[in-house]
Amino acid sequence: MELEGKTVVVTGSAAGLGNAMIRAFAAKKARVIVSDISQEKVDEAVSALSSEGIQALGMACNVADEKQVEDLFARIVKETGRLDVAVLNAGILRDGKLVSVDRQTGAVKDKMSLQQWQSVIDVNLTGVFLCAREAAASMIGLQSPGVIIPISSVARHGNPGQTNYSAAKAGVASMTRLWALELSRHSIRVAGIAPGFIATEMVLSVMNQKALEQWQQKIPIGRLGKPEEIAATAVFIAENDLVNGEIMEITGGVRV
Numbered sequence: 001m002e003l004e005g006k007t008v009v010v011t012g013s014a015a016g017l018g019n020a021m022i023r024a025f026a027a028k029k030a031r032v033i034v035s036d037i038s039q040e041k042v043d044e045a046v047s048a049l050s051s052e053g054i055q056a057l058g059m060a061c062n063v064a065d066e067k068q069v070e071d072l073f074a075r076i077v078k079e080t081g082r083l084d085v086a087v088l089n090a091g092i093l094r095d096g097k098l099v100s101v102d103r104q105t106g107a108v109k110d111k112m113s114l115q116q117w118q119s120v121i122d123v124n125l126t127g128v129f130l131c132a133r134e135a136a137a138s139m140i141g142l143q144s145p146g147v148i149i150p151i152s153s154v155a156r157h158g159n160p161g162q163t164n165y166s167a168a169k170a171g172v173a174s175m176t177r178l179w180a181l182e183l184s185r186h187s188i189r190v191a192g193i194a195p196g197f198i199a200t201e202m203v204l205s206v207m208n209q210k211a212l213e214q215w216q217q218k219i220p221i222g223r224l225g226k227p228e229e230i231a232a233t234a235v236f237i238a239e240n241d242l243v244n245g246e247i248m249e250i251t252g253g254v255r256v
Helices: 016-027 039-051 066-080 114-142 163-186 201-206 209-218 227-239
Strands: 007-011 031-035 056-058 085-088 099-101 108-111 146-150 188-190 192-195 247-250
Touching: 007 016, 007 066, 007 114, 016 031, 016 039, 016 085, 016 227, 031 039, 031 066, 039 056, 066 114, 085 114, 114 146, 114 163, 114 188, 146 163, 146 192, 146 227, 163 188, 163 192, 163 247, 192 227, 227 247
Parallel strands: 007 031, 007 085, 031 056, 085 146, 146 188, 192 247
Antiparallel strands: 099 108
C-alpha cells in the first residue's frame, strides 16, 4: 500500500510506542489520527506533533467501551472520508503472580485479583477485538482495501508474573491469524507485531533498574528495543502487500 494521503489511526498513541508509530506513518505523508483514553493527553500529543510540523487529528477513546469504539471509527470515516490502516496498540499492565507464597511459612499471601485479570483482558484483548471489528466494518463499508495491525507481545508465549497480559497477547495473536483468513476476500490484510522488551514509558515505569539490567542480559543484542524500531515494522507491514496473517516477533532475539 502506498501510504501518502491514506488515513491511519493508532490506538494508545498519545505517548510511547503508539506515538512513535504515529510519527513513522506521518513521515510517509499519511493522515494520522492520535487516539488514547484521555482527551487531555490526546490534545497534548497533537499539540506536540503540530509544533514539529506534523498535522494530526486527535480522538479520545476507551477501547474497552463498545460505544466509544463505534463512535471513534464512525468519526474517522466522517472526518477523513476513508480508513486505510488501523494499528491496535492500546494496552495496559497489571502484573502479578497467580499466587504469591511466603517463603518462610509456605502459606499463600496474595493472589492475582479478578480486577487485575479483567482490566487487562478488557483493554488488551476485548479492546483489540472491538477496534478490529469496527475497522473491518468501516473498510468494507467504504469498499476500500485496508490493513489492520494488532499489537501482540513476545509475552504471548508465557511470561511469569503476567498471567493476564500473556493470555491477552496470545489471544491477539490467534485472532490476527483468524482475521487474515476471514477478511482477505474484502481486500483487508491483517498482520500483527509481537514486540520484545521495548524502552517505552510503560515498561520503564513498572520495572526497577535491577530487573531491567537482568532482561538486557537475556536479550542477544544486549539492549531493549526502541519504539522507533517497532514503528518501522508497522510501516513495513502496511506497505508490503505480501505480509498477511503473520505475527512478526521483533525482539532482538529474546524468547520469554
